[in-house]
Every structure is written in structure tokens, then in C-alpha cells.
Amino acid sequence: MDPIHQFQINTLIPLGSIGGHPFGFTNSALFMFVAVGLAALLMIGATGSRAVVPGRWQSVAEGIYEFVAGTVRSSAGSEGMRFFPLVFSLFIFVLIANLLGMIPGFFTVTSHIVVTFAMAALVIGTVIAYGFYKNGMHFLNLFVPSGVHPIMLVILVPIEIISFVSRPISLSVRLFANMLAGHIALKIFASFVVALAGAGIFAVLSPLPLILTVALVALEFLVAVLQAYVFATLTCIYLNDALHPGH
Amino acid sequence: MDPIAAKYIGAGLACLGMAGAGIGLGNLFGQFLSGALRNPSAAEGQRGTLLLGFALTEALGIFSLLIALLLLFAV
Numbered sequence A: 001m002d003p004i005h006q007f008q009i010n011t012l013i014p015l016g017s018i019g020g021h022p023f024g025f026t027n028s029a030l031f032m033f034v035a036v037g038l039a040a041l042l043m044i045g046a047t048g049s050r051a052v053v054p055g056r057w058q059s060v061a062e063g064i065y066e067f068v069a070g071t072v073r074s075s076a077g078s079e080g081m082r083f084f085p086l087v088f089s090l091f092i093f094v095l096i097a098n099l100l101g102m103i104p105g106f107f108t109v110t111s112h113i114v115v116t117f118a119m120a121a122l123v124i125g126t127v128i129a130y131g132f133y134k135n136g137m138h139f140l141n142l143f144v145p146s147g148v149h150p151i152m153l154v155i156l157v158p159i160e161i162i163s164f165v166s167r168p169i170s171l172s173v174r175l176f177a178n179m180l181a182g183h184i185a186l187k188i189f190a191s192f193v194v195a196l197a198g199a200g201i202f203a204v205l206s207p208l209p210l211i212l213t214v215a216l217v218a219l220e221f222l223v224a225v226l227q228a229y230v231f232a233t234l235t236c237i238y239l240n241d242a243l244h245p246g247h
Numbered sequence B: 001m002d003p004i005a006a007k008y009i010g011a012g013l014a015c016l017g018m019a020g021a022g023i024g025l026g027n028l029f030g031q032f033l034s035g036a037l038r039n040p041s042a043a044e045g046q047r048g049t050l051l052l053g054f055a056l057t058e059a060l061g062i063f064s065l066l067i068a069l070l071l072l073f074a075v
Helices: A027-047 A056-076 A078-101 A113-143 A150-165 A167-197 A200-205 A207-243 B003-015 B018-038 B040-074
Strands: A011-018 A021-026
Touching: A021 A027, A027 A056, A027 A078, A056 A078, A056 A207, A078 A113, A078 A167, A078 A207, A113 A150, A113 A167, A113 A207, A150 A167, A167 A200, A167 A207, A167 B040, A207 B040, B003 B040, B018 B040
Parallel strands: none
Antiparallel strands: A011 A021
8 A cells, every 4th residue: 555645636627738737626626625615614604693602613713713813912923913814824724724634535735845835935925025015124134143243144144044045945844744744654554454454363463553543643633733833833933023123 | 786775775764863853852841841840830831832842843853754755655
């Protein structure tokens, strides 16, 4: 059983080709629509009644709102709340896409680097555009640590620039690698169960990898939620640089 | 060398990187526990930071695991 097979992108509805590349509605696109649809359903459906005393779903929606708002306020300040819609959309999309992927047989949208890199590039693009818009050339102070001897700046400025340039890469690879490695590990441990069950006397050992697989599923649920939180938190920290450049 | 053998050796070597994540996670939770046992009342508020550190550290180990898995299944 090939553990990579679950990440195969299949074209469901071909829509012709652009420049020789096939173009169509894929299973990845389908699950992105499902994730967005679920997010919209949860948020619009839950807050539609606008009750003063929230019901079950409304308190879930309000809890998620308060959680993300607290994250934005604590790491980007109250000025950062103007980016709340961006952070909240990213958080809820990544969270629902990660959790959807945990359902057996479902496609994990965030296990493809093209998806996560697009989101990371959006974040860093926003940081750069807003940083220059708000601070002008002072935004470049981000690369010059204050209170440092001028000779040290020769070393520190390139380090700061490299660390800034590697941010979209680390942000996207972190999410994609966690999802990819987690799902491959699940598949490999699950295939141990099958392999041991068909191995004569060793079949008595087959519950061991099964227990491990169940534990791994629990860990993967933790990772799915945690990575969405990490993505949102790091987005806030990077946006904080655009709002308050200079160390 | 047989390229298939080189692939497997490379995958094994790539997994060595996870030792660093192991050290990091042990350090993280050890330091958290020693701090939390000294001042249990302040520990509750730091759980979010702990989990953030856990996710960031674990991701670095996952990077090396990813290289190993890519070598095994994708190359």
C-alpha cells in the first residue's frame, strides 16, 4: 500500500487546458469549497439568531471569535485588530481543512505546499505592503536592530534579512510538513496492523500497532488544531512587525 | 553505490535530525515543569505559550521526518 497515494490530486471535472497544462476542478478544490462552506455555515448559522443569551452553536462561534481576538490583541496590539478578518479567515480555513482531512478517505487540502505557500505568501505580502504603506521607508528599520555597534550591523543586517525572507518558507513548510508527515505516519502504522495480522503466529502482536494508531489519531487531532493556532499566531507576530517596525 | 541503497541510507540519516527535536521537546517540557512546580499559580497562564513552543519545536523534527519520507516514497 503506497502511503503517498492519499495525496493524489484527481481532476473531477476537466475544464480544458491553459498553455498546455491541464486545468480542471480537482478533489483539492472540492475540499477547499467544502471547508469554506462549513466555515460559512458554522459562522453564519450560529450567529444568525443574535441571541443575548447564546445557544450552543452561538457560544461555539463566540468562543472561536474571542479566542482569535485575544491572540491578535496579545501579539499585535489593539491596532492589529484591523487585520482580524484576515487572521480569523486563515485560522478557521486551516482549522477546518485540517480537521476535514482527519476523516478517513477525505482529502487534506493543507497537505499540499502549493496551498499553504499561497496563504503564507498572502500573509508576508500583506506585511510588506502594509509596512511600506504605513511606515514608508522606516519599515526598513525592521532589519536594523537598535542599540548595536555599527560594525556588528554588517553581520546582523544580513541575518535579519535572511530571517525575514525565510518566513514565508518556514510558515508554509511547517503546516504542510506536519499534515503530510502525520497522515503518512498514520497510514504506515495502520499498514503494520494488516501486515502483522497476516503473519502467522505473529498475528497476536497485531493489536499493538492498532493501539499506537489510535494514539496517533489523537495526536493528529491535537496537531491539526495546534497548527491552525500556530499559523494564526505567527501571522499576528509578522503583522506586528508591519505595525511596529524597529526593535 | 546502488542508488536504491543510497536512498535508504539517506532516509536513515535524515531521521537523525529528529534527535534535535527530541532534545528541544525534553528541554521545553522539563523547563516548564521545573518552573511550574516552583510557582504553580503562574503555570496555568503559560499553557498557551507551552503549546506554541511545542508546535514550533515539533515542526522542526517533522521537517527531517519529511525529508526521510520524501526519500522513501517520492524520490
